[in-house]
Amino acid sequence: MWKYPKRFDVIVIGGGHAGCEAAHASAKRGASTLLLTMNLDTIGKLSCNPSIGGTAKGHLVREIDALGGLMGKVADETSIQMRLLNASKGPAVRSPRSQQDKILYQISMKERLENQENLTIQQGSVLSFLLEDDKVFGVVTDLGISYEASSVVLSSGTFMRGLMHIGSSTTPGGRSGEKAATGISKALLDAGFSLGRLKTGTPPRIAAKEVDFSSMLEQKTEEGVFFSFDEKHAPLEKRSCFITYTTQESKNLIVSSLHRSPLYSGKIDSKGPRYCPSIEDKIVRFAEKERHQIFVEPEGLRTGELYINGISTSLPIDVQHALLKTIPGLERAQIMRPAYAIEYDYALSGQIFSSLETKRLKNLFFAGQINGTTGYEEAAGQGLIAGINASLNAEDKAPISIERWQGYLGVMIDDLISTELFEPYRMFTSRAEYRLLLRQDNADLRLREIGFALGLISEEQRACLERKKALLQEARKNLQKTFVAADRKTLSLEQLLRRPENSYRSLSQAYPGKLLACPFSLQEDIEYDVKYEGYIARQEKEIKQLQELHHVFIPRDFPFRSVVGLRKEAVEVLEKFSPTNLQTASRIAGVTYADISILRVHLQKRGAE
Numbered sequence: 001m002w003k004y005p006k007r008f009d010v011i012v013i014g015g016g017h018a019g020c021e022a023a024h025a026s027a028k029r030g031a032s033t034l035l036l037t038m039n040l041d042t043i044g045k046l047s048c049n050p051s052i053g054g055t056a057k058g059h060l061v062r063e064i065d066a067l068g069g070l071m072g073k074v075a076d077e078t079s080i081q082m083r084l085l086n087a088s089k090g091p092a093v094r095s096p097r098s099q100q101d102k103i104l105y106q107i108s109m110k111e112r113l114e115n116q117e118n119l120t121i122q123q124g125s126v127l128s129f130l131l132e133d134d135k136v137f138g139v140v141t142d143l144g145i146s147y148e149a150s151s152v153v154l155s156s157g158t159f160m161r162g163l164m165h166i167g168s169s170t171t172p173g174g175r176s177g178e179k180a181a182t183g184i185s186k187a188l189l190d191a192g193f194s195l196g197r198l199k200t201g202t203p204p205r206i207a208a209k210e211v212d213f214s215s216m217l218e219q220k221t222e223e224g225v226f227f228s229f230d231e232k233h234a235p236l237e238k239r240s241c242f243i244t245y246t247t248q249e250s251k252n253l254i255v256s257s258l259h260r261s262p263l264y265s266g267k268i269d270s271k272g273p274r275y276c277p278s279i280e281d282k283i284v285r286f287a288e289k290e291r292h293q294i295f296v297e298p299e300g301l302r303t304g305e306l307y308i309n310g311i312s313t314s315l316p317i318d319v320q321h322a323l324l325k326t327i328p329g330l331e332r333a334q335i336m337r338p339a340y341a342i343e344y345d346y347a348l349s350g351q352i353f354s355s356l357e358t359k360r361l362k363n364l365f366f367a368g369q370i371n372g373t374t375g376y377e378e379a380a381g382q383g384l385i386a387g388i389n390a391s392l393n394a395e396d397k398a399p400i401s402i403e404r405w406q407g408y409l410g411v412m413i414d415d416l417i418s419t420e421l422f423e424p425y426r427m428f429t430s431r432a433e434y435r436l437l438l439r440q441d442n443a444d445l446r447l448r449e450i451g452f453a454l455g456l457i458s459e460e461q462r463a464c465l466e467r468k469k470a471l472l473q474e475a476r477k478n479l480q481k482t483f484v485a486a487d488r489k490t491l492s493l494e495q496l497l498r499r500p501e502n503s504y505r506s507l508s509q510a511y512p513g514k515l516l517a518c519p520f521s522l523q524e525d526i527e528y529d530v531k532y533e534g535y536i537a538r539q540e541k542e543i544k545q546l547q548e549l550h551h552v553f554i555p556r557d558f559p560f561r562s563v564v565g566l567r568k569e570a571v572e573v574l575e576k577f578s579p580t581n582l583q584t585a586s587r588i589a590g591v592t593y594a595d596i597s598i599l600r601v602h603l604q605k606r607g608a609e
């Protein structure tokens with residue numbers, strides 16, 4: 001074994017979405033960082049859909065950008081279609097979504113990482129950890145190189161003992177055409193971690209030249225939608241997506257082929273994402289539904305490959321071919337890459353702190369799919385937090401956490417550390433209790449200061465935020481103190497804006513020169529704050545109550561068994577998840593309000609002693 005001559009502060013394993021953000025954040029904070037990944041050509045690869053964002057996921061990307069992460073900037077730069085989803089619904093659920101040029105996304109991500117100071121990038125497959133008692137101090141790769149570091153982030157995605165399925169054929173691999181990671185699972189099991197199996201799947205890619213787009217509904221790009229709060233540029237030419245549907249024939253084919261699906265023949269028994277089901281699952285679970293929507297999405301500007309969003313499957317290739325023939329517009333389509341399902345190892349719940357450091361091994365952090373999540377954005381969000389905390393750990397500083405009331409990132413991590421996962425975890429707006437406060441448009445107002453304090457946001461970016469805040473304040477004051485004649489009354493502009501039929505723009509037109517001129521994105525911020533003021537105030541009050549619980553700390557290795565009156569069931573789950581404060585404890589399934597009251601009294605007494 002050769003010991004690499006340089007010692008790093010942080011090593012990040014895996015150049016997927018979690019690994020890219022982790023490596024970038026750690027290096028940007030000044031920690032000497034090594035990104036070790038199996039194949040440099042697949043850094044930032046979009047394993048499945050060629051898109052970023054969407055409902056709730058778009059919120060995560062905006063938050064990553066607000067904190068100084070990369071995903072939003074790379075997505076904007078390589079976007080070939082941008083849309084604001086749910087534009088006709090309430091502000092809480094509006095979310096940007098972008099179609100990416102897949103290859104350019106990878107190139108841009110790799111280029112940005114290569115240009116990042118303090119970051120070394122090397123190709124290598126990590127097999128095991130360097131351990132001293134219960135502390136990690138480095139890794140060993142397949143080339144027999146040992147690297148030492150103060151912190152290690154593991155973000156190995158779907159690669160740990162990955163097994164791909166198409167019909168009855170199974171192939172070990174982390175992703176189509178790529179090797180599985182085998183050593184890491186063994187190293188984790190040897191160290192005492194508990195691993196489980198999950199699965200996910202992807203649809204076929206077909207060639208555009210045989211597709212009849214005339215029978216489909218076209219979906220064009222929208223102007224002026226961006227993820228990033230900084231670099232508002234989307235230089236690429238835009239492309240449309242197209243919508244088509246499955247037919248009765250598709251349904252008949254799937255039903256008659258179910259016995260050939262590894263999902264139904266019992267070959268795969270691990271859980272997949274319920275909300276992102278395979279076409280065979282959809283046909284079985286929603287038997288009454290006549291047809292299922294399919295989005296035909298371009299994979300890039302210089303490729304004719306199309307991603308057939310909506311027919312993820314593990315059915316054999318002949319059934320996949322026959323299925324396409326039953327779908328209007330795809331009758332002549334040729335498959336370029338078949339659909340497949342993949343099973344992989346993940347770390348069972350209850351093994352990480354909110355810092356994403358593992359409870360079993362100090363200095364080791366988990367981020368991304370390994371924590372049981374699914375999705376690029378979920379992975380990137382965890383990667384960012386893990387990268388920050390790994391670099392803080394290397395400096396012997398306390399970790400940070402984003403709380404549930406601060407962002408979707410906080411909701412996700414709080415859920416991960418307090419909930420038993422029975423299926424891959426994906427972000428939804430419904431998971432966030434304080435949706436009206438956690439909007440995608442105000443992610444910078446919520447999180448930029450935190451990014452600045454961590455060294456991830458520059459003085460210039462902060463100054464820009466300050467200008468935004470000042471303009472918002474000024475515009476709001478102006479609305480409050482400017483009175484106009486309306487409905488034979490004298491009303492303030494703020495009172496008028498509160499009415500559902502009015503918008504900042506419509507009032508600016510009705511009362512020229514009376515409202516402060518400001519960009520559309522700010523007009524929206526002001527509108528939401530005015531229109532939803534009552535609800536927002538109520539949510540703020542609830543947050544205060546929650547914060548009280550949050551500030552009651554539970555020490556590490558707290559002896560829950562010694563608390564008189566705590567039920568046995570509560571003791572078991574509290575020991576399993578070892579929450580660090582009462583708020584997280586209160587979210588664990590099996591812990592009641594009565595348990596929290598008992599714990600609170602006990603902890604307060606202990607604190608007073």
Ligand code: FAD
Pocket residue numbers: 013014015016017018019036037038039042043045046047048049124125126127155156157158159160174175176181184200201202276340341342367368369370373374375376379380
């Ligand atoms: P990944 O993006 O998987 O990246 C892992 C990285 O780690 C890779 O670069 C790999 O080379 C590297 N690596 C692994 N092991 C080692 C090692 N030992 N040493 C060095 N490097 C290593 N998500 C959805 O939201 N919806 C879907 O429908 C969906 N379908 C999917 C279908 C398939 C077939 C696959 C493969 C994934 C799918 N996903 C889907 C999941 C999505 O791709 C992941 O959630 C996301 O990519 C996870 O990011 P990550 O950074 O955790 O891991």
